[in-house]
Amino acid sequence: MNYTIKLSRGGMQNMQNNHFFSSTVRVGPQQxxxxxxxxxxxxxxxxxxxxxxxxxxxxxxxxxxxxxxxxxxxxxxxxxxxxxxxxxxxxxxxxxxxxxxxxxxxxxxxxxxxxxxxxxxxxxxxxxxxxxxxxxxxxxxxxxxxxxxxxxxxxxxxxxxxxxxxxxxxxxxxxxxxxIDAPREYFIAGMADTLAKWYESEEILAQSVFKESPILTMARAAAKLCQTTILEKGQQALADLEQGRLSEEFRSVSEVIISISGMVGGLGDDLARTTIAHEIHDAVTIYPESHQFLHGHKVGYGILVQLAVENKWNEITKLQSFYRSLGIPTSLFDMGLSHLTESEIDFIAIQASKPELPVHHLPYPVNTAIIASAIHKLEAF
Structure with a gap:
């Protein structure tokens, strides 16, 4: 495959020191x-x-x-x-x-x-x-x-x-x-997946070194639009889907899920595509019990793990309330994974913090111990 991400993974410190970064922009489909x-x-x-x-x-x-x-x-x-x-x-x-x-x-x-x-x-x-x-x-x-x-x-x-x-x-x-003529669970999963665009990229794009870039400023604005639209209109949009009403709320949430969320990574490249939330999703798929949940459900749980890493417990409380109203899992217990041993949780943490992953663009350390600790704290919260 003839494609190279210009920004090397794990290069955050170099960018902060040299105020240099490069990314590939692919805004979206031709039409x-x-x-x-x-x-x-x-x-x-x-x-x-x-x-x-x-x-x-x-x-x-x-x-x-x-x-x-x-x-x-x-x-x-x-x-x-x-x-x-x-x-x-x-x-x-x-x-x-x-x-x-x-x-x-x-x-x-x-x-x-x-x-x-x-x-x-x-x-x-x-x-x-x-x-x-x-x-x-x-x-x-x-x-x-x-x-x-x-x-x-x-x-x-x-x-x-x-x-x-x-x-x-x-x-x-x-x-x-x-x-609108689709199962509600897929729409709920789409909302959770779209919320991740903000929580996975916000800490990276908020840094002063990136605020000078108009393209990355647009990526951050798109990510914020994802969050506000889902939290403000998501519940009504779901109710409208269930009633088959093509409301303004349903249209807004649908377009944010399909298009604006994709635009975040299209503009932000490796800085705004995936970090801890998606890496948690990827890691838990090794356990068959997680397969009863859609991609977005597992990413939604991963958002909470990322916020636990960042010690943002007030935000976790807010999201937990939103999640529970929609049936999005808030813990390993909710996903039928409460039986995981210490070593199995460590495996998730190892997979989610590999050196080559974009989690290391985050402006704080990410390693096995930190992620495993966050998972345990979230289960007890």
Whole structure:
């Protein structure tokens, strides 16, 4: 993969001393449209891309609803292939999709579904000679449709790695009527994942050395918008989803989850993508009990661990109240992991503080002992 993060990980002290940093900016998809009826114009967008031979990669349950919004492309003069994607976004499944794209000779790939499909399509299209791809999310559960990032897992559901790609979507189309017709748990997970954008990046971007950068100032503003929108409008947005109301609150929260949260990392690069909260998520996936919870639920718990590291107990109290109103786990106990031994908690802490991880951009020490202590304190809080 021909991609290099210009800012070396673990280089925070060097930046503070030299007042120098460099980052790669990838703001978002080439085009983004979020409005009712947007999928009716998909044939026009395909023609603009000179597309004639199309592969649609989709999930199972979401496709039952999404297909009704795509009738226009079946009525148009396109050659359309369909492929059902199931399981994890793994290196093997991505390679299989790449081979499918190459062998079918399609000129455009369309991904329809949740975050794992988005990540798999992005990666496979890139590997298949950078085929143009269009993303149509069916859930507001994360920022996968927006970002150039693919999160890979092992076949057993445990975290493998995160890869940053050189290309983003040619087109991202969000149909609010499709998004609102999704299970509530995915929307809740999306809110928790989006909250992390602020809590993971705030301590880094608040430093004076970064305040001089207009781009990083925009990244910080986007992260703050994520936090305020979720906390102020999230509960009402969920109630509206449950009633099928396309309210202003639902639209705002949905767009923040899908687009603004992705913009944080797009502008801030390695300084604003993931720190402790996401590393805790990645580490706990090794335990099968955690698989009953979605990505965002586990990231939400990771936020609390990060705040415990920072001794921000008042903020933890505020978030715990919000979490409990939505059913987001606030402890290992909530995730069915209260049985973990001291060594197993140490394993989580070791995984979350590896030397190569971006947690070391934080302006305070992060190591195994500190994270393990924070986990224990949070359980007792």
């Amino acid at each position: 983004y449209i979020c409005e009712e009826g947007v999928l009716e114009s998909l044939p026009d967008h395909l023609r603009q891309l000179d597309s004639s031979n199309i592969l649609i990669i989709h999930g199972k349950e979401s496709w039952k609803k999404a297909r009704n919004y795509l009738k226009n492309i079946y009525r148009s003069n396109f050659s359309i292939h369909e492929f059902l994607f199931s399981g994890e976004c793994t290196e093997t499944s991505i390679d299989q999709l790449k081979e499918l794209i190459m062998e079918s000779g399609v000129d455009t790939v369309i991904g329809v579904g949740g975050g794992k499909i988005m990540d798999a399509v992005k990666y496979a299209a890139y590997l298949a000679d950078r085929r143009p791809f269009i993303l149509i999310p069916t859930l507001a559960s994360n920022c996968a449709p927006w970002t150039p990032v693919s999160v890979l897992y092992h076949a057993d559901g445990s975290f493998d790695r995160l890869d940053v790609l050189p290309a983003q979507a040619s087109l991202l189309l969000v149909e609010p009527r499709l998004i």
